[in-house]
Amino acid sequence: MIRLDELVQKLGGELVGDGSVCVDRVATLDQAGKGDLSFLANPKYLSQVKSSGAAAVIVGKSARDALTDRPRIVADDPYLYFAHVARHFNPPASVLGGVHLLAAVSCSVPSSVAIDAGAVVEEGVVLGEGVHIGAGAYVGRGAHVGANTRIAPRATVYAGCVLGQDCIIHAGAVIGSDGFGFARQRDGAWVKIPQVGRVVIGNDVEIGANTTIDRGALDDTVIGNGVKIDNQIQIGHNVRIGDFTAIAGCVGIAGSTRIGARCMIGGQAGIIGHLTIADDVVISAGTLVTKSIRQPGVYTANLPVQGHADWVKNFAHLRHLDTLVDRIRALEQRLEEREQS
Amino acid sequence: MIRLDELVQKLGGELVGDGSVCVDRVATLDQAGKGDLSFLANPKYLSQVKSSGAAAVIVGKSARDALTDRPRIVADDPYLYFAHVARHFNPPASVLGGVHLLAAVSCSVPSSVAIDAGAVVEEGVVLGEGVHIGAGAYVGRGAHVGANTRIAPRATVYAGCVLGQDCIIHAGAVIGSDGFGFARQRDGAWVKIPQVGRVVIGNDVEIGANTTIDRGALDDTVIGNGVKIDNQIQIGHNVRIGDFTAIAGCVGIAGSTRIGARCMIGGQAGIIGHLTIADDVVISAGTLVTKSIRQPGVYTANLPVQGHADWVKNFAHLRHLDTLVDRIRALEQRLEEREQS
Amino acid sequence: MIRLDELVQKLGGELVGDGSVCVDRVATLDQAGKGDLSFLANPKYLSQVKSSGAAAVIVGKSARDALTDRPRIVADDPYLYFAHVARHFNPPASVLGGVHLLAAVSCSVPSSVAIDAGAVVEEGVVLGEGVHIGAGAYVGRGAHVGANTRIAPRATVYAGCVLGQDCIIHAGAVIGSDGFGFARQRDGAWVKIPQVGRVVIGNDVEIGANTTIDRGALDDTVIGNGVKIDNQIQIGHNVRIGDFTAIAGCVGIAGSTRIGARCMIGGQAGIIGHLTIADDVVISAGTLVTKSIRQPGVYTANLPVQGHADWVKNFAHLRHLDTLVDRIRALEQRLEEREQS
Structure with a gap:
């Protein structure tokens, strides 16, 4: 259990909202409940913040003012900040010799x-x-x-x-x-x-x-x-x-x-x-x-996945790509000849 | 060791032929010998049934009458039936606490x-x-x-x-x-x-x-x-x-x-x-x-395998597919223009 | 530690140069130093032999006379010879019952x-x-x-x-x-x-x-x-x-x-x-x-790797290869018709 203002003192970032709120766990936006600190790493999930039960949220600068009703920590890199918070709550087990x-x-x-x-x-x-x-x-x-x-x-x-x-x-x-x-x-x-x-x-x-x-x-x-x-x-x-x-x-x-x-x-x-x-x-x-x-x-080198029937139709041609190129070349020559005649 | 008629009583299916025949193992058609029950899951292997040494065979309805000389169990799904027989002959080892x-x-x-x-x-x-x-x-x-x-x-x-x-x-x-x-x-x-x-x-x-x-x-x-x-x-x-x-x-x-x-x-x-x-x-x-x-x-998305020389010839074009499409488009336009002239 | 002439007596090959040179390890050309026997399996690395610190080198017949200043063993297959030398220096650990x-x-x-x-x-x-x-x-x-x-x-x-x-x-x-x-x-x-x-x-x-x-x-x-x-x-x-x-x-x-x-x-x-x-x-x-x-x-069937942007441009067409072939066929017919008219 740690207060948000203590967390910010420890890990940096800007606190917006009530610093006396306490959190003791990290959780994803859709799973978070009371006492959970969540994070918004990708602005496209902004709408999830509203519906989330999280006690507080780590956000980037661009989302600083988008959320008016919830305590939040503004960080340069919310995912990296989340990583540090998660490590704070889940330190590696100590080794007993x-x-x-x-x-x-x-x-x-x-x-x-x-x-x-x-x-x-x-x-x-x-x-x-x-x-x-x-x-x-x-x-x-x-x-x-x-x-x-x-x-x-x-x-x-x-x-x-x-x-x-x-x-x-x-x-x-x-x-x-x-x-x-x-x-x-x-x-x-x-x-x-x-x-x-x-x-x-x-x-x-x-x-x-x-x-x-x-x-x-x-x-x-x-x-x-x-x-x-x-x-x-x-x-x-x-x-x-x-x-x-x-x-x-x-x-x-x-x-x-x-x-x-x-x-x-x-x-x-x-x-x-x-x-x-x-x-x-x-x-x-x-x-x-x-x-x-x-x-x-x-x-990159990988293939676009298709429905099997489409794949059969399209990929069979791969075995004959060279012939296809020959056909295009022949067409170009024939057209060239006609255009010059 | 179990009689075919007992097996059918236990697992279902229709018995055709001598129900007193005994089997004590499952085996593939080409490996089966005396005392072995085999199965025909894919009708294309029907000819193998004739040459098989199996004492009896599990077949689907379509192969019910194709085999006149051997006891057989006719099942909706011969492979599933075979699975149940195999489990009968090979129960999991019991666990000794x-x-x-x-x-x-x-x-x-x-x-x-x-x-x-x-x-x-x-x-x-x-x-x-x-x-x-x-x-x-x-x-x-x-x-x-x-x-x-x-x-x-x-x-x-x-x-x-x-x-x-x-x-x-x-x-x-x-x-x-x-x-x-x-x-x-x-x-x-x-x-x-x-x-x-x-x-x-x-x-x-x-x-x-x-x-x-x-x-x-x-x-x-x-x-x-x-x-x-x-x-x-x-x-x-x-x-x-x-x-x-x-x-x-x-x-x-x-x-x-x-x-x-x-x-x-x-x-x-x-x-x-x-x-x-x-x-x-x-x-x-x-x-x-x-x-x-x-x-x-x-x-599906996978590639047709080829002899290496053919592959070299054909697959090099993949790096230039976009240019190829441009050439086709250009041909279409030029031909269009000639046809309209 | 073994003399080159003893090694050749044991494993075959032709000794060129000073047979009294001793080696006790195998090493790659660029890592080899005093006491090391190296090998030239691929003639394209011939220049490395000169700069190598190896005491001696295993070479193929084609490289027999290319190196005038270093003891060498000429073998039909230098890599295979190297394998046997490496086994001589590193026999499997003996098993203590x-x-x-x-x-x-x-x-x-x-x-x-x-x-x-x-x-x-x-x-x-x-x-x-x-x-x-x-x-x-x-x-x-x-x-x-x-x-x-x-x-x-x-x-x-x-x-x-x-x-x-x-x-x-x-x-x-x-x-x-x-x-x-x-x-x-x-x-x-x-x-x-x-x-x-x-x-x-x-x-x-x-x-x-x-x-x-x-x-x-x-x-x-x-x-x-x-x-x-x-x-x-x-x-x-x-x-x-x-x-x-x-x-x-x-x-x-x-x-x-x-x-x-x-x-x-x-x-x-x-x-x-x-x-x-x-x-x-x-x-x-x-x-x-x-x-x-x-x-x-x-x-062979694998894909040429490309920069991601090129890949996006080229590989999207794979989904439409069949349409592309249709377009080529149509062009051929139209041109055919014009040529015959």
Whole structure:
């Protein structure tokens, strides 16, 4: 429970209306009730503010005076402000140091570190202060886990990998499995190339559930600071990802590709191997990138969905686009000839 | 081992031929031998019935008299009938209550519940009768697991999530990991928004191996009754899925999208966030949905595969389709002018 | 540490230059330093050889004499040669037999087998010599694991599945979960069809992190010898994959599809169910295969990525391609008529 004027004192912004109003939760406009602070991130939902049961609302400057009857906090970026309020009401659970009897730990453990039941931590692992290793998680020999990093249940960190501070590794994520590296014999059989690089992850990185990041073949796979990686993502060996890049679910990034800083990669996008993607590139959902991208900007390649019958009618022509272009060229020539005659 | 006439008495359908024939297994037409009951779901495989070694066959009404020499059960829907027979021969393993010595359980456990080695069940978890928690599975604080639900080895249920009755959660599935919610600062850094909603799953839901379902940001992520979700699927925060919808492997559904009842979503399809999909919508494999779908029907957007050389020839034109349309328009005008002159 | 002349004696190839030079590591050209052996697999990087700090280089015949100042090994296939050298320097860790106190093992275990903490191995499992079952891995009742196969931490093998010799199953992989098999009732509800087949995997197979392979419905799902499967892949029930086929990350293969030998399937490709893919087929990244492929060759269907504005301009026409073709046809007729008049 906090008064609006106290909140503004703490987090900034301009208070309009009754500062003695108390809030103790954040909620969406349509779900909010008594004691809830809501937010208007997109002006098109302005009408929802009126019907909302929220005790108060965070708004942008353009909506400052549109709402006359409700206390509000005016912020430069209402969504960012909401994020900070939400963090105020929901701080991360504090970590109670201690090793569960059913954990198997073979390294030294600072007293501030918690290791839960079923976790296995191998020899030579280096654990920072305040680390939390969840139930059944695995940390392989010689890995480093930075201070305050939380590894969720059933996540796996292979030997030798390095995680920075304040990271969150979600359940089922696998860090440092072998890259897909084979040389092919003449008879078609594959000879495995030992994958001896590491995965090196910066600070404040979040890695989603069941995401996989392969260790490097010879050099390392490197994830920069502040990178956010959603669920079900595959990152191949020797990929390098720049600071603050965010990657949505189901993306695949093939080996040795380098991605710049502050990129945003949409869900189910794919990037083939050995490419370079510049800083500040945005890739739309479902887009397969098969060439390097050297300039910032938004890049897209996906198909308009249609009713199936329309799709059958239209998309069959894709197989014959070249013939179609030939027909247009022929028409142009024939018309040219007639016009000149 | 059961006689055909007993089977018909139990499951319905019309028996044609010798009812004393015994069967004790179901098998495909080409693999079936003595004692096997097979089925003909698609009339185009009728010829296979003749060569099959099956002791008897389940057929539809149209194939009732096409086979004169073999006992058969005539059913409205042979595939559905086969499903019921298969369930008769292969009932789910019964659950033997008991908690393994190497499980770490911090809640009360009904005597009908089995918890296997390496499983971790936290405080405040509520377990229904007949629940089976597999080896190394994790159920977080305060989660509810409905009666007879089976959680396979290595599945993870985060704190506070709710599973209905008679569900199956396959190995490696992750229920309730954090949604991908961040607000962006001006410098590009991301501020994590605490994900405080739950995942609420109805009755008779099956969730495939390594599928991930994120918890809601503020409200819940909701999966209806009878929903079937295949492997490797990602379901974002605050998604809502209606009853009996089935989703094939590798699908991604982004945050806050609402999907109706009885939909069927093909493999590797994707649906971006904040959309509404009506009831009874079928989405073809590999189709990316980027707009809401308001009417039932089949929707498709995927590409015809070609030999690579043909593809190169044809698909290069996609980058210049607009120019192509301009050329057609120009041709039409020039021809118009000549025709009018 | 090995002398170049000893290496050539062991692995073949032609030594050019000082055979007494010693190497103890492999490295890429740009990272290599003293004591490192590097390789030139692609002649276009020839210039890098000059600037490299590598003590020696593996080259192909065409580059034999292009480098006058550095010891080199000339090999038919430099990349394959490099693979063998890398294996010489990085042999697989030897397995120290023994069962960890916190493992739950209910079958007999040869003394050469290692089972790590948190692993669960059920009754009736048959383990070959030298098997390594990683921390927290699960092997279900009656499964077979061939000699020298390594199961990484947190991998799951369901009951009854069969793994050949010398396989590697990476962390989080799930072998033998139920296939996605349901019959639909008239009211839309799904009746589960028991999945009673197995997964049968040949020798020398590698299966990537968090990959899932479903057990067969009635018959088995079969993976041939020497098949290499990357991370995050979904293989449906009753799929059959021929020897030495390699599948890159994020691929989905739907039920009952048969894939030939020595195929290569690019990342994020998909193959729908009940198809047949011939031997020696190469499928490009991101390609959805919706028809059987009967001839060897390279097959592709993906879209050229564009700047978003260009994409909007060009791809909108895809919805009207059929109308476009009609307009071209009309133009042809009108011109025909004029030319004949």
